[in-house]
Amino acid sequence: MAKKILIALGALALVIGAGAAWAHGPGRHLMMKQMITHRVAEAEDLVQATPQQRAQIDASVNKIIGVLESQRQNRQNVHQQLVQFLTGEKLTTDDINAMAKQHADQMQSLVSQIAPEIVNVHDVLTPAQRLTLANKAKEMHQKHQQNKGGFGGPAE
Incomplete structure (x- = not known):
């Protein structure tokens, strides 16, 4: 059960990261799409996915990318609204x-x-x-935890 949660969290983190990257605006979405498909292909290679599995995974990834692309305008609108709030004469908690x-x-x-x-x-x-992916996610998490640091980089 913990492995399923770890895999789901890893996938969710990837999706959120992709969404954040898409929020940066036009032109970057192609690079982000390439980065996502490259990482997914690496994961497929790692688990030695069959051609049928790859096709199904790639179809799901393409649907996710499509959803993220469709949300880009909403993110831009939210950003504009935030700027208006922060630069306006009055800002309320409401x-x-x-x-x-x-x-x-x-x-x-x-x-x-x-x-x-x-x-x-x-x-x-x-x-x-799934176990192979969970182990890889755990390994990557540990690697990232070794370089903890603040805004200035790794802690001294």
């Missing part, structure tokens, strides 16, 4: 709370569209393949 609720609603909508694809990827993989 304004901030309303914006936070709007963002939470949009994130919930995003998750509801992406979650089925994450489940599809999970179901396509064998338990041994």
